[in-house]
Amino acid sequence: MNKREDLPFAQSPEHTRMPALTLDQLKIGESARVSIVGGTTDVRRRLMEMGIIPGTVIRVVRFAPLGDPMDVEVRGYHLSLRKQEAHEVALTRD
Amino acid sequence: MSAGASGRPTARGQHVHTVAVAGNPNCGKTTLFNALTGLRLKVGNYPGVTVEKREGRLKGHEHITLLDLPGTYSLSAQSPDEEVARGVLLGHFSGIAQPDAVLVVVDANNLERNLYLASQVIELDLPVVIACNMMDQVTEAGHRLDTGKLSSRLGVPVIPTVAHRGEGIEALRAAIISACEPSSGRPAARAWRLPEAIEREVRSIAEVIEAEGYAKGAAAEGASILLLNEGQDSERNHFSPRIRDAITGSLSRLSDGDAIDPSLEITSARYAWLGDIVDACLERSRRQATTITDRLDRIVTHRVAGVAIFVGMMCVMFLGMFTLAEPFMGWIEKGVEAIQGLVESGLPAGALRSLLLDGAIAGVGNVIVFFPQICILVLFIALLEDTGYMARAAFLMDRLMSRVGLHGRSFIPLLSSHACAIPGIMATRTIENKRDRLVTILVAPLMSCSARLPVYIVLIAACLPASAWVKTVTIASMYTLGAVMALTMAVIFKKTILAGPTPAFIMELPPYRMPRPLPVLREVWDRSRLFLTRAGTVILAMTIVLWALMQFPHSSERKAYYERQRAALTETESPDLDEHLEKIRNAEDAEILHNSVAGRIGRFIEPALRPLGYDWKIGIGILSSIAAREVFVSTMGIVYSVGEADEASEPLREQMKQARWPDGSRVYTPLVAIGLMVFYVLACQCVSTLAVVRKETGTWRWPMFQFAYMTVLAYAGALVVYQVGTLIGFGA
Numbered sequence: 001m002n003k004r005e006d007l008p009f010a011q012s013p014e015h016t017r018m019p020a021l022t023l024d025q026l027k028i029g030e031s032a033r034v035s036i037v038g039g040t041t042d043v044r045r046r047l048m049e050m051g052i053i054p055g056t057v058i059r060v061v062r063f064a065p066l067g068d069p070m071d072v073e074v075r076g077y078h079l080s081l082r083k084q085e086a087h088e089v090a091l092t093r094d
Numbered sequence: 095m096s097a098g099a100s101g102r103p104t105a106r107g108q109h110v111h112t113v114a115v116a117g118n119p120n121c122g123k124t125t126l127f128n129a130l131t132g133l134r135l136k137v138g139n140y141p142g143v144t145v146e147k148r149e150g151r152l153k154g155h156e157h158i159t160l161l162d163l164p165g166t167y168s169l170s171a172q173s174p175d176e177e178v179a180r181g182v183l184l185g186h187f188s189g190i191a192q193p194d195a196v197l198v199v200v201d202a203n204n205l206e207r208n209l210y211l212a213s214q215v216i217e218l219d220l221p222v223v224i225a226c227n228m229m230d231q232v233t234e235a236g237h238r239l240d241t242g243k244l245s246s247r248l249g250v251p252v253i254p255t256v257a258h259r260g261e262g263i264e265a266l267r268a269a270i271i272s273a274c275e276p277s278s279g280r281p282a283a284r285a286w287r288l289p290e291a292i293e294r295e296v297r298s299i300a301e302v303i304e305a306e307g308y309a310k311g312a313a314a315e316g317a318s319i320l321l322l323n324e325g326q327d328s329e330r331n332h333f334s335p336r337i338r339d340a341i342t343g344s345l346s347r348l349s350d351g352d353a354i355d356p357s358l359e360i361t362s363a364r365y366a367w368l369g370d371i372v373d374a375c376l377e378r379s380r381r382q383a384t385t386i387t388d389r390l391d392r393i394v395t396h397r398v399a400g401v402a403i404f405v406g407m408m409c410v411m412f413l414g415m416f417t418l419a420e421p422f423m424g425w426i427e428k429g430v431e432a433i434q435g436l437v438e439s440g441l442p443a444g445a446l447r448s449l450l451l452d453g454a455i456a457g458v459g460n461v462i463v464f465f466p467q468i469c470i471l472v473l474f475i476a477l478l479e480d481t482g483y484m485a486r487a488a489f490l491m492d493r494l495m496s497r498v499g500l501h502g503r504s505f506i507p508l509l510s511s512h513a514c515a516i517p518g519i520m521a522t523r524t525i526e527n528k529r530d531r532l533v534t535i536l537v538a539p540l541m542s543c544s545a546r547l548p549v550y551i552v553l554i555a556a557c558l559p560a561s562a563w564v565k566t567v568t569i570a571s572m573y574t575l576g577a578v579m580a581l582t583m584a585v586i587f588k589k590t591i592l593a594g595p596t597p598a599f600i601m602e603l604p605p606y607r608m609p610r611p612l613p614v615l616r617e618v619w620d621r622s623r624l625f626l627t628r629a630g631t632v633i634l635a636m637t638i639v640l641w642a643l644m645q646f647p648h649s650s651e652r653k654a655y656y657e658r659q660r661a662a663l664t665e666t667e668s669p670d671l672d673e674h675l676e677k678i679r680n681a682e683d684a685e686i687l688h689n690s691v692a693g694r695i696g697r698f699i700e701p702a703l704r705p706l707g708y709d710w711k712i713g714i715g716i717l718s719s720i721a722a723r724e725v726f727v728s729t730m731g732i733v734y735s736v737g738e739a740d741e742a743s744e745p746l747r748e749q750m751k752q753a754r755w756p757d758g759s760r761v762y763t764p765l766v767a768i769g770l771m772v773f774y775v776l777a778c779q780c781v782s783t784l785a786v787v788r789k790e791t792g793t794w795r796w797p798m799f800q801f802a803y804m805t806v807l808a809y810a811g812a813l814v815v816y817q818v819g820t821l822i823g824f825g826a
Contacts, residue, residue: 037358041325042172043598048361049168050600051207055362065397066493069502069599077204078387078603080489082496085598 021093023058023072023086031059032091039088051075052089111158111274112191114182116215117199118208119165120482120604122227124613126199126257127162130267133612137620141189144792145178146523152267158274161193167207169214170323173526183218184309184317195221195273197266202232202239202254203605205372206365212248213364216281217316218309221273222250225266229254231605236379244375249282258610283312286367291352292359295344296322302340308333323360387482387605394486404490407483408509411474415467415513415544422466430459448645449638457637458630464516464782467544469622471510471517476617478506479524480609485601492599498581499588501525501599504534508580511541512573515783519790520621527597533587535787536800539778540580542573545723548740549774552727556750557767568771576775579807625786632785633721640721643692644714644729652689656682680735687732692717706773706809707766707816709755719779726774765824769815777808 026032034056037047051074052058061071061078069082117123128135131150138147148162163182164175178187185192198215200208216222226241245252251269255262272278287293300318303309309317321333321341348354393399434451441447478484484506492502503525511518515538522538525531550572554565659678668674687693696713703713711733719726727740734749753761778784784797791797 040595042595043600045170045323045325045357045361046172046598046600048357049170049210050602051210051365053358053362053365062391062395064395064489064493065401066490068493068496069489071391071395071489071603075204075206077207078391080485080599080601080603082492082599085600 020090023060023089023091024070024083026058026060026091028060028062031057032093033057034089035092036090037088038090039085043085043088047081047085047089050079052079058089058091109157111194112161113152113158113195113197113270113274114161114163114193115197115199116163116179116183116211117165118167118201118204118211120602121165121199121201121204121208122257123162123165123199125610126225126227126255126263126266127160128613128616129257129260129263130270131160133616135616135620137624139792140178140182141187143174143178144790145174152270154267155271158270160197161190166211168211169218169320174528175526180320183215183220184313186308193220195223195270195278197223197225197270199225199227202226202229203235205239205376206368209248209368209372210364213368214316214320216248216250217284217312217319219280219311219313219316221278222281223266223269223273224248224250224252225257225262226252226254227257229262230256230259235383235385236381238377240375240377244371247371247374249285280312284315286363288359288363289354291348291354292322292356295348295356299337299340299344302337303333306334306337308337319360322356325357385605390606391486391603394483395489400486400490404487407478407487411471411510412513414470414474419466419470423463426463426465427459430455430462445645445648449641452645453638453641454634456641457634462626464514465622465626467514468517468520468625469618471513472520472621473614473618475506475510475517475521476614477609480607480614482604482606484524485603488601489603496599498584499596500534500584501527501530501597502601504530507534508538508541511538511543514543514545515539515541515780516625516786517621519783519786520625522790529588529592529594530597532791532796533584533592535790536587536796536803537580537583539780539783539800539804540576540583540776542576542775543723543780545780546572546774548724548727549719550771551742552730552746552750553762553767553771556747557762557764559764568768572771572775575772579776583803583807624789632788633782636781636785637721640692640718643695644687644690644718646690648686649689652682652685677735680732683732684735687714687729705817706812707763707769707820709753709761711753712761712770716773716777716779721779721781723774723779726779765816765819769812769819772815773808773812775808776804776811778804 020036021032023032034052034054036054037044037052039047056074059073061073063070064080067083069080070086071078071080072086073079115123115127127148127150130152132153134150136149138149139145140147145164150160150162152158152160161182163179166173166176166179168176169180169183170176181187182190183193183196196215196218198212200212212222212224224245226239226244229239232239239254241252241254251273253262253266253269255266257263288296296315296318299322300314303314303317303321304311308314321337322344325341325345345356348356394403434455437447437450437455441450475484478487484503487506488502490502491505495502495504504522507518507521507525509518510521518538518541519535522531522534525534547569550569554568558564558568656678660675663671663674663678692714693710696717697710699713700708700710703709703716708716711730714733715726715729718729727743727746730750731740731743731746734746734753736743736745736749750762751760755761778801784801787797787800788794
């Protein structure tokens with residue numbers, strides 16, 4: 001079962017208080033697998049419905065010239081999102 | 095509520111069927127829709143919302159209507175578009191019967207995400223046909239997709255198509271027709287399961303949905319899953335209190351105990367099921383080719399090259415506006431003048447002729463003269479959208495826009511408003527979030543449009559030192575002031591009256607593709623035509639009202655006086671007869687204006703305009719240009735008795751330079767000129783804009799508010815400029 005959380009820093013005892021790797025921290029060309037999708041209801045639901053759910057692999061393609069937003073590849077298509085939104089996606093490297 | 099698959103009988107005993115067309119944005123749905131319906135299309139709005147409705151008849155089968163739903167990623171309502179799509183499919187819209195079948199267009203290159211929506215539709219228990227579009231790109235990339243297998247796994251017909259080449263259209267047409275048959279089967283039951291705790295809640299909510307009459311059987315279960323996924327966002331929940339309570343109950347039950355998150359479970363389970371299906375039906379190519387899109391994007395979003403390309407595109411847009419539109423606008427103006435000439439010579443002088451000339455024809459002229467600009471801007475923006483570049487533009491500009499609380503997609507509407515706010519405001523349709531869209535619409539007219547130029551030019555020429563440098567700096571400052579105020583007001587609105595949670599930027603970057611001429615031209619035609627009919631009538635009405643205010647009441651005494659003057663002059667048979675007659679005519683016009691309702695209002699509000707440095711003549715100028723900004727110049731021509739005037743008119747400039755207050759001081763000082771220009775930067779003097787805002791927002795509230803706040807802003811701005819300027823002794 002998945003817990004409902006709002007932050008990558010999980011409150012439950014199963015997770016240790018390790019800073020999670022979040023999507024905005026990935027470098028260009030790196031990929032990782034989604035572990036938790038946090039954030040506010042709207043953002044979270046939109047991210048999940050677009051295919052970003054635990055287990056999905058995401059690859060960072062580029063950042064916009066002004067540093068934000070970022071372009072990621074997921075499930076075979078390109079999605080752009082702000083770093084602030086990407087911060088809610090916790091990842092693990094395989 | 096449900097019409098069933100047998101359709102509705104028409105008067106002639108024939109059965110009419112409606113097929114809704116759903117799909118993700120950018121899946122080629124529009125191209126497919128056009129291929130199926132030909133060019134006969136009806137565009138309107140869904141009742142009660144400002145979401146566009148497109149309908150057409152299936153070619154060769156007049157009794158089947160296709161209803162194009164807005165492109166959506168999901169039926170869980172997060173935007174007006176998604177609400178409409180779901181509402182239509184469940185038969186909730188009054189006046190729109192539930193469709194008899196649904197065509198879901200799926201992008202074969204992006205199966206999982208596209209099938210996400212398709213599976214939601216299938217669960218609503220209507221006959222479904224899937225068009226698996228863009229198959230050509232699948233083949234090109236070296237993949238192999240078994241649509242037959244896909245069809246048996248999903249339980250609905252799947253037809254491979256290549257919409258822009260017309261491939262598969264026949265088979266699709268046949269599938270649609272048989273889906274409308276009364277004997278057509280319903281989709282199979284849901285093949286994927288949720289954890290038992292959630293399944294229980296799904297069933298219990300479905301019971302309430304059925305009891306409330308919103309849906310039956312499998313459809314009730316499908317709707318229940320959608321609602322459970324949405325959670326407690328009651329802002330969008332149009333369902334009955336019982337249903338809302340049922341959802342609240344389920345959510346709290348699930349969050350206690352094992353703390354299950356239904357949104358996560360539902361979305362994960364669905365994608366897991368779809369992932370299995372896609373793996374079974376799609377044989378992915380070994381090649382890791384970089385696509386054209388990837389290669390283009392490396393340049394287009396590049397730090398230097400990308401920004402340069404963007405700036406270049408914007409320059410092309412403006413240049414196109416001013417150079418391409420100019421000749422057309424010139425022809426239109428000549429045409430209007432020709433018609434006015436006919437009326438002038440054909441009718442005797444009098445109220446009727448004046449009504450036609452200065453009221454009706456001028457009003458229609460005011461509307462039509464926008465047409466070329468609107469067409470060109472709409473064309474350009476449609477091309478940007480169709481090629482996929484628009485998403486990159488939003489991507490590049492989002493950092494700037496988010497600083498003022500807006501979305502990257504607001505940039506191009508705001509920028510186009512520098513040419514003309516009307517197409518700019520129309521372009522806000524691409525902004526998903528209602529609040530963001532509204533804020534963009536409200537501040538768009540602050541961007542200095544081309545109609546303000548004649549005002550700037552005439553004031554600069556009459557009042558400021560005659561140097562090109564002065565002219566350039568002044569005009570540039572006015573444009574900058576407009577842009578700065580627009581962004582400032584955006585921040586203010588987003589913090590106050592239109593405050594709300596920051597909407598997500600999350601946006602797909604679709605593959606680039608060649609623009610399709612037909613849909614693009616169709617778009618231009620639709621938008622321009624709607625402008626002409628909807629906005630046109632309002633503009634015409636307001637122009638006539640303003641004309642009346644500037645004409646009446648007439649005094650028969652004064653009319654007789656001028657008649658006598660003309661008669662006396664004609665008797666003398668002087669060689670300069672025409673010139674003198676014109677002087678009399680100008681004097682008469684000036685007097686009519688002075689005594690008219692508008693004139694009286696102008697004189698009445700003069701005390702309020704004094705602190706700005708204006709006299710009643712400027713007051714009339716401002717009042718008259720509520721119709722359109724450039725009318726200020728022609729009104730000044732009348733007020734100063736120089737007759738027909740445009741911004742280049744020497745006599746008008748002379749008159750303005752000579753104008754004096756009773757105490758002998760100049761009216762048009764540099765300070766007054768600058769203050770007046772600031773007034774024009776900030777004021778909303780464009781009936782056409784208000785009419786378009788009314789159309790885009792669906793109510794008169796917002797245009798009225800827009801007019802009010804901009805007037806306040808304009809007054810305050812001009813006041814500050816004049817008072818502070820006088821204090822520091824500038825340009826007296």
